[in-house]
Amino acid sequence: MADNGNTHDGAPHAVDKAAPPRKAGRGKDAQAGTRARERDVEMIVAWASFAALIVVMALAQGGVLVHVDMNDARQRVHSWFSAPRYVQLIWIPVYLLLAVWLVRVGNGRRHAKRLGRARFTMLGALFTAACLVGVGWVFAWAFKNYPASVTLIVVQTALVWVLWFLSRRDDASVWGWAPFSLWGSWLVVETLVDIARAVTYYVSKDGAMSGTAQSVATIVLALALLAAACLARFRFDDWVFGLVSLWSVVGIAIHLMDVSKFTAVVIIALAAVTAVFMYVPWKRVSGRLGTIEPRRQEPTKAQREAMRSLDAPHVEDLRADDDADTVDAHADDAAHTAANKDDGR
Structure with a gap:
């Protein structure tokens, strides 16, 4: 018990x-x-x-x-x-x-x-x-x-x-x-x-x-934006920034066609050069140009x-x-x- x-x-x-x-x-x-x-x-x-x-x-x-x-x-x-x-x-x-x-x-x-x-x-x-x-x-x-x-x-x-x-x-x-x-x-x-x-x-x-001042200021701002896009592309491998920048500056240039064809053409030319520089696969074009492409992080x-x-x-x-x-x-x-x-x- x-x-x-x-x-x-x-x-x-x-x-x-x-x-x-x-x-x-x-x-x-x-x-x-x-x-x-x-x-x-x-x-x-x-x-x-x-x-x-x-x-x-x-x-x-x-x-x-x-x-x-x-x-x-x-x-x-x-x-x-x-x-x-x-x-x-x-x-x-x-x-x-x-x-x-x-x-x-x-x-x-x-x-x-x-x-x-x-x-x-x-x-x-x-x-x-x-x-x-x-x-x-x-x-x-x-x-x-x-x-x-x-x-x-x-x-x-x-x-x-x-x-x-x-x-x-x-x-x-x-x-x-x-x-x-x-x-x-x-x-x-x-x-x-x-x-x-x-x-x-x-x-x-x-x-x-004046039209000259507006033209110069517009080209300078577009160039600064495209330069920032290149920095983002090659420094941080951020390809989205470039697409937005190209979309914006081309739209602004087309909008200016009736105001100043010279300004519009210059901006479109800058956008084209930037697009080729950022997005062309340079390694396939030439091995020597492969260093231009951004390194993937x-x-x-x-x-x-x-x-x-x-x-x-x-x-x-x-x-x-x-x-x-x-x-x-x-x-x-x-x-x-x-x-x-x-x-x-």
């Missing part, structure tokens, strides 16, 4: 000792649930800011937000370096690629470190900030507030290129960095357009700029790991589940071991 009493008394003791680890497993499950909820909040805010940017941009492109003061003669003086309406259609692929990026980030398989105790990751916070700054820029540009519009477009461009750098560092796939390259390169074009428009507005205080260790994790379940969730199962198994083993010892007595 004493043995039986000890047996019944010992088993609950062993189970009680093993019970706390079960709570630890549940705690990890709760933490995983908290992380998931925080992730949901981040994605909701990101999608909301992205949707706001799309709506405001659509209203501006549709002419709803455009405000022109006809009493201000300078607002009727236009800069030659301005993208025509059809060139602005590039916003469509920009938004489509950004939507794909958001879906990939929000699928729960790619996770980044949070900003301290905040609920946002670095990428999520920067993306939301870029969208909100973009909304402010659209309003400033629509209401002809040139100092504010130039400042905001410069800030937004900087944020997008930081996103490009961080995303390219962690994800070597095209879907990781191309959306920000497309967005950032078009914002570079928009920045030059805003600066040219602001300069034209303030210089035209005493009269419109090998993915880093972090990029390779990120690419492998895209099609795998979330590592933290697996660890949490494994830890919980391990704790449960240890608890059961401890209970059985204690029971067997008491039976042996």
Whole structure:
């Protein structure tokens, strides 16, 4: 009877000792649930800011937000370096690629470190900030507030290129960095357009700029944009920047055909030379010219790991589940071991 009493008394003791680890497993499950909820909040805010940017941009492109003061003669003086309406259609692929990026980030398989105790990751916070700054820029540009519009477009461009750098560092796939390259390169074009428009507005205080000054300024800006495209192509192997630059300057040149054929022809010639320089496979033309082509950058260790994790379940969730199962198994083993010892007595 004493043995039986000890047996019944010992088993609950062993189970009680093993019970706390079960709570630890549940705690990890709760933490995983908290992380998931925080992730949901981040994605909701990101999608909301992205949707706001799309709506405001659509209203501006549709002419709803455009405000022109006809009493201000300078607002009727236009800069030659301005993208025509059809060139602005590039916003469509920009938004489509950004939507794909958001879906990939929000699928729960790619996770980044949070900003301290905040609920946002670095990428999520920067993306939301870029969208909100973009909304402010659209309003400033629509209401002809040139100092504010130039400042905001410069800030937004900087944020997008930081996103490009961080995303390219962690994800070597095209879907990781191309959306920000497309967005950032078009914002570079928009920045030059805003600066040219602001300069034209303030210089035209005493009269419109001369055709020669407009021609020289337009050619210089186009040359600077194409040079930046070459730098991106050969320094960072970013071929998207070049496509956006060529699309923009050719559109501007065609738009200027009725204004200054000389300026248009010069810009088209510069674009043609740049396109040949950036995209012709020189290795196939001549082995000696192979050094002209940009060297493909090998993915880093972090990029390779990120690419492998895209099609795998979330590592933290697996660890949490494994830890919980391990704790449960240890608890059961401890209970059985204690029971067997008491039976042996």
